[in-house]
Amino acid sequence: MLDLSLPAGLRDLLPDHSAHLAELSGRLHDVFSSFGYRRVFLPTLERLEVVERGLSPAALAGVLKFVEPGSGEVVAIRPDITPQIARLYATRADALPSPARLCYDGPVLRAREARAGRPREVYQAGVELLGAGGPRADAEALLLLARSLETVGLSGTVIEVGHARFAAEVLAAARLGPAALAVAHEALARKDADGLAAAARRARGPAGAREAMPLLVSLYGEGALTRARALAKGLPGAASALREVESALRLARRRGLPEVTVDLGEVRGLGYYTGIVFAGYAPGAGSAVAAGGRYDGLLARFGRPDPAIGFAVDLEFATQALERQAGRGRRPPRRAASRAGRRASP
Template identity: 40%
Template sequence: MTKTAPDISLPRGVSDFLPETAAKIGYIEAKIRRVFELWGFRRVITPKLEYEDVMAIGMGDELKGKTYRFDDRQTGRLLAFPPDITPQIARIVATRLKSWPLPHRISYSGRVLRQTEMQTGRSREIFQSGVELIGLDSPEADAEMIAMAVEAMQGLGFDDFKIDLGQVEFCRGVMAASGLSGAPLRELQEAVARKDSSAVAKVLAESNVSADACREISVLPRLFGGREVLLEAERVVTNSRSRLALENLRQVLDILDIHGVSDFLTIDLGETRGLDYHTGITFEGFVSGLGEPVCGGGRYDTLTARYGFPAPATGFTFNILNLLQALERQPEVEACTTRDFLLFNCCNDRREVLEVARLLRVKGFTTARDIIRREYDSSVEYARRMNIRC
């Protein structure tokens, strides 16, 4: 009787990262972490498990729906794998750091798990490296996040990338003027996010929306581009909430101009991402040839208050695997996967070769010993296949 081999495959949506890929991930994370350090951010390490009800305090419905939950045998409470690190930072600030002086400049790096639909093919594991600036409500704080993202992208070797800026209060003001709610409002928001003017017109035609509100909403899909977008928005939009948002965005752009990063910016006033979470400036970073964002974030002034510590906040995170996809073939990233030396000896006395290996390591060279006794050509072939230079 033939024994059936056990299924030792991985679950869908997770991966093993072999040495070369792991080295590239480490290289990207280290470059980003160094930028965070240079801007004065200090790293925290968050746990891989949280109580589900504690995590839920800081999450919207979308993230709640993507959370892995299971019972804790010790307490009977429901545990969760955090699907995002930002709520964990909010909890830490509200509990462990509440007596510390503000602002908090916190950085983090880690993996989170999210439920995904099988047909999407998306990874369930997300490698995040990000920062949170908690305790400052100012355009300069928002600008600092964006300038830091640009600096990190440049440090990784990108030159063809854009940061898309939005201001959710602008969109909220326009949407509020429509008087829509429920399914029609969600349909309208989705159409605006797709820049689908025809779908926007269809929703408005089927709804009892005033002529003034229709005029403001209809222009949203077109409010994308450079600073001229602000002039167009001011010409069309009259509600005070949206106009205050435009003034805030203008202040942030002025500071970003001082940072010298304006060439990397585009404005998207029809951005509806984060309407249930963000409270002001939002942004996403895109690189040429990759449809998914490599970073994203914005202002979220109400999150820490959910944990009992009201404080304004802004932050952003990099998606490391998306960065890897964009960077994988760059020479600097390829170089981080190589090793310097493979040493072998042709006689029984290993003292000399071990001393040489020690000296090379002292000098900072990666050095492995070819302990197996084999022919010289075999050692050279092994070094070639293992990406060892010498």
């Protein structure tokens, strides 16, 4: 008997839900366009070597790959769109001067579920600012994310800001061995101060770095920047990362960024984040509705060394939040209303 079920982690989207995703993507692109970002369409397949160059070994474990029948080449279904943007930017310098502001949407597919119940196929809409570094570009990305979430009608959103290197610099200064470093990363993910303290006792670095490790879990929420300044004293790498976060927030707030939450005790990413990182959360969504950050080393891997920053909105989780908020009496704005964003100066 024919099995009509879908492979694990995949699902059909029925007309109403599909219409909501398409509507959301359209409203997001209205906002992206108002900031000067131009849309590109990218193929679903890439050569495996392109994907391998763009992701960490851990992320590569989720790549779905196969041999093309005609050419014998090994290709991959994209698990992430940012490396594709990097490849495009590197190969089309004639058409994409620096800085380049690009936006996109489309699905990405992973070989396995990131966690139970999480779809393997994820629909995204995002932006990449290529060839622009420093706090001005960081501030632009933060402001664009905030404006995007606001304009599409999400209520009660929280933007969480951190830095890819802050906690990593503390751990590096503590001089942990491989096993202790793995324990520290797991403890950080759980916000486990006792686990970090245990790992610190196996460190060989200076006392200041060892003492700072358990305190990383406190670098969240109100007063986090003040606590981070005290912790980073005597740790130049962490202090430098902290200055980048503070500079970006200062500029973004001058341009109207609403209040954000700071979390400097995170070590996360796809293997290419090098600076400020951020995520957007909304009531009613099962996970972050958006995430991104600075990735200054990625473009060099493709032969055009330039700074870059960007983010992607998870259309499924954002739609989930909008539908649940609408069910509680909050109606998301129609797309026509969102075009007011075109009049706003980025």
